Amino acid sequence: MITIETFVRILDLGGTFVFAISGALAAVNRRLDIFGILVLSFVAGNFGGIARDLLIGAVPPAALTDGRYLLVSVLAGLITYFLYSGVDRLRTPVLLFDAAGLAFFAVAGAQKAIGFGLSPVMSALLGMLTGIGGGMTRDILLTEIPQVLRSDLYAVAALAGASIVVIGDVLGVSYGVSALTGGALCFGLRYMAIRHGWHLPSAHLSAQGRAETDSSNDKKPH
Amino acid sequence: MITIETFVRILDLGGTFVFAISGALAAVNRRLDIFGILVLSFVAGNFGGIARDLLIGAVPPAALTDGRYLLVSVLAGLITYFLYSGVDRLRTPVLLFDAAGLAFFAVAGAQKAIGFGLSPVMSALLGMLTGIGGGMTRDILLTEIPQVLRSDLYAVAALAGASIVVIGDVLGVSYGVSALTGGALCFGLRYMAIRHGWHLPSAHLSAQGRAETDSSNDKKPH
Amino acid sequence: MITIETFVRILDLGGTFVFAISGALAAVNRRLDIFGILVLSFVAGNFGGIARDLLIGAVPPAALTDGRYLLVSVLAGLITYFLYSGVDRLRTPVLLFDAAGLAFFAVAGAQKAIGFGLSPVMSALLGMLTGIGGGMTRDILLTEIPQVLRSDLYAVAALAGASIVVIGDVLGVSYGVSALTGGALCFGLRYMAIRHGWHLPSAHLSAQGRAETDSSNDKKPH
Numbered sequence: 001m002i003t004i005e006t007f008v009r010i011l012d013l014g015g016t017f018v019f020a021i022s023g024a025l026a027a028v029n030r031r032l033d034i035f036g037i038l039v040l041s042f043v044a045g046n047f048g049g050i051a052r053d054l055l056i057g058a059v060p061p062a063a064l065t066d067g068r069y070l071l072v073s074v075l076a077g078l079i080t081y082f083l084y085s086g087v088d089r090l091r092t093p094v095l096l097f098d099a100a101g102l103a104f105f106a107v108a109g110a111q112k113a114i115g116f117g118l119s120p121v122m123s124a125l126l127g128m129l130t131g132i133g134g135g136m137t138r139d140i141l142l143t144e145i146p147q148v149l150r151s152d153l154y155a156v157a158a159l160a161g162a163s164i165v166v167i168g169d170v171l172g173v174s175y176g177v178s179a180l181t182g183g184a185l186c187f188g189l190r191y192m193a194i195r196h197g198w199h200l201p202s203a204h205l206s207a208q209g210r211a212e213t214d215s216s217n218d219k220k221p222h
Numbered sequence: 223m224i225t226i227e228t229f230v231r232i233l234d235l236g237g238t239f240v241f242a243i244s245g246a247l248a249a250v251n252r253r254l255d256i257f258g259i260l261v262l263s264f265v266a267g268n269f270g271g272i273a274r275d276l277l278i279g280a281v282p283p284a285a286l287t288d289g290r291y292l293l294v295s296v297l298a299g300l301i302t303y304f305l306y307s308g309v310d311r312l313r314t315p316v317l318l319f320d321a322a323g324l325a326f327f328a329v330a331g332a333q334k335a336i337g338f339g340l341s342p343v344m345s346a347l348l349g350m351l352t353g354i355g356g357g358m359t360r361d362i363l364l365t366e367i368p369q370v371l372r373s374d375l376y377a378v379a380a381l382a383g384a385s386i387v388v389i390g391d392v393l394g395v396s397y398g399v400s401a402l403t404g405g406a407l408c409f410g411l412r413y414m415a416i417r418h419g420w421h422l423p424s425a426h427l428s429a430q431g432r433a434e435t436d437s438s439n440d441k442k443p444h
Numbered sequence: 445m446i447t448i449e450t451f452v453r454i455l456d457l458g459g460t461f462v463f464a465i466s467g468a469l470a471a472v473n474r475r476l477d478i479f480g481i482l483v484l485s486f487v488a489g490n491f492g493g494i495a496r497d498l499l500i501g502a503v504p505p506a507a508l509t510d511g512r513y514l515l516v517s518v519l520a521g522l523i524t525y526f527l528y529s530g531v532d533r534l535r536t537p538v539l540l541f542d543a544a545g546l547a548f549f550a551v552a553g554a555q556k557a558i559g560f561g562l563s564p565v566m567s568a569l570l571g572m573l574t575g576i577g578g579g580m581t582r583d584i585l586l587t588e589i590p591q592v593l594r595s596d597l598y599a600v601a602a603l604a605g606a607s608i609v610v611i612g613d614v615l616g617v618s619y620g621v622s623a624l625t626g627g628a629l630c631f632g633l634r635y636m637a638i639r640h641g642w643h644l645p646s647a648h649l650s651a652q653g654r655a656e657t658d659s660s661n662d663k664k665p666h
Contacts, residue, residue, distance in 0.1 A: 027593075034644050056286075060562060143587050
């Protein structure tokens with residue numbers, strides 16, 4: 001029992017750290033000051049879990065009651081701030097860490113939703129939300145369309161990992177096994193997307209339709 | 223009793239479907255992949271109700287506990303994805319469906335807020351939020367200023383419809399009657415706005431003030 | 445007892461009013477219609493408190509159950525709408541009012557979080573969120589990067605004021621004293637930032653790094 005909770009907590013804190021670095025890097029790139037960098041670190045690292053906790057009624061969210069989430073986020077922000085050029089050179093490692101964070105969050109988020117009595121399908125989706133929510137909020141704060149909505153199997157990998165946990169729960173598989181399997185699947189899909197450019201199709205617009213769409217976009221107020 | 227609940231549920235699911243189509247269309251126009259399209263479908267179809275449920279303390283929100291909302295949203299997203307050119311050609315019908323969805327949501331949202339003990343004024347506003355919240359979130363995810371903030375009596379129509387339900391509740395009118403009246407008023411206002419360009423005034427800026435504003439906007443960081 | 449509650453309520457309503465004016469001014473500058481102006485007034489004036497209340501589990505939020513928040517917000521929006529040129533000429537007074545609103549909110553927000561049993565560190569952060577949340581949401585709705593993330597000790601001033609309240613609570617100082625001290629500190633820091641351009645450092649990018657960042661930003665999808 002305690003082992004599983006500790007395991008979940010470690011996954012959560014590890015995911016928080018790598019996601020917080022992604023938030024801090026984005027903030028540095030957009031010239032935010034040190035405070036803005038720390039806010040983006042916290043948001044990217046914790047907002048997926050906070051959104052999940054608000055939706056399942058687990059208030060105050062764990063990110064607010066357990067000081068370690070804040071500590072880990074601030075640490076990631078400060079490291080990025082002081083070692084920016086170093087962290088920035090590590091883009092590929094950061095992508096891999098980010099894939100690991102996604103796997104951690106998707107698995108832990110699905111498990112928490114199951115524990116709060118959500119249905120299997122919704123638990124899988126909340127696991128996905130836990131994985132992608134922080135990055136989405138980071139992008140919205142920087143007024144960019146969330147990358148997760150357009151790229152590289154990101155959310156699908158999270159959904160696949162979370163689904164394994166949910167299916168394992170339905171079938172009565174031990175959480176340790178399903179968490180490892182789901183996490184590995186999520187990480188593996190992200191890895192293939194990064195290395196080999198796997199991606200999802202977007203809607204087929206004819207050249208005609210595309211031109212129309214472009215011009216209608218141009219007319220839109222901004 | 224059961225009849226009213228069933229009625230409310232049908233209104234809600236119908237509104238979810240047409241709003242989800244509006245989200246999917248916007249996502250296709252911005253070249254999101256199939257996952258992004260489904261997310262935008264779900265967000266546009268459900269986020270008004272989710273925001274309302276979070277605010278009145280009805281967690282987990284109905285959109286997460288009743289799988290039909292998810293089903294209807296995914297269906298709308300897939301239909302739009304596979305039949306894009308067809309759906310796109312239906313712009314005017316979609317606008318009318320959207321007006322119907324707005325009417326459904328405003329009426330059902332106000333009724334739910336009343337049931338949770340909110341005051342009449344706040345219930346009317348929460349009905350309006352239920353109607354406009356999904357579209358606002360859709361636009362924010364696509365980094366556009368929410369259309370509802372600038373156009374065509376959209377929110378005012380929702381507020382008018384929701385207000386009728388609230389007034390009916392205060393006066394002891396049966397819900398069926400006030401819901402139909404409120405829904406018809408909301409739909410009618412939207413119809414007039416679409417057909418005849420009814421709109422609200424914006425602030426009167428002198429030519430002088432307008433020029434100043436423009437240049438100060440230019441200087442703003444983006 | 446009642447005196448403190450009344451005091452807190454007055455602080456809250458005063459802060460709501462000045463923040464609502466900031467939201468209305470931003471909405472007028474972006475050509476929103478009267479409804480959009482009122483929405484931005486309400487959001488800027490109340491969303492910090494609403495976010496705090498959602499996070500600590502105080503639902504429905506005070507801004508929805510106490511009609512005076514709505515009244516004050518609508519009033520601020522209407523005043524701005526009808527007296528735009530007058531209000532706009534008062535930019536410096538508005539900045540000072542805004543600093544006062546920030547101080548009110550930070551102090552009151554921290555106190556409310558303490559009352560809901562949050563830890564001292566989190567109470568201080570929630571005080572800060574109460575102060576900056578409305579302005580952040582206002583900017584997101586207008587698709588701008590929240591100014592608070594890049595400017596002038598804004599959030600730091602809120603955090604400092606909220607921290608004084610929290611430290612006072614830990615040390616057993618009476619709330620009246622710590623609230624006044626914290627509020628004065630917050631207001632003072634903002635005043636110095638406005639008058640003398642005090643600000644936080646941003647990350648040190650070498651000319652090389654800056655060029656790389658710019659070009660990588662250019663390639664990003666928007």
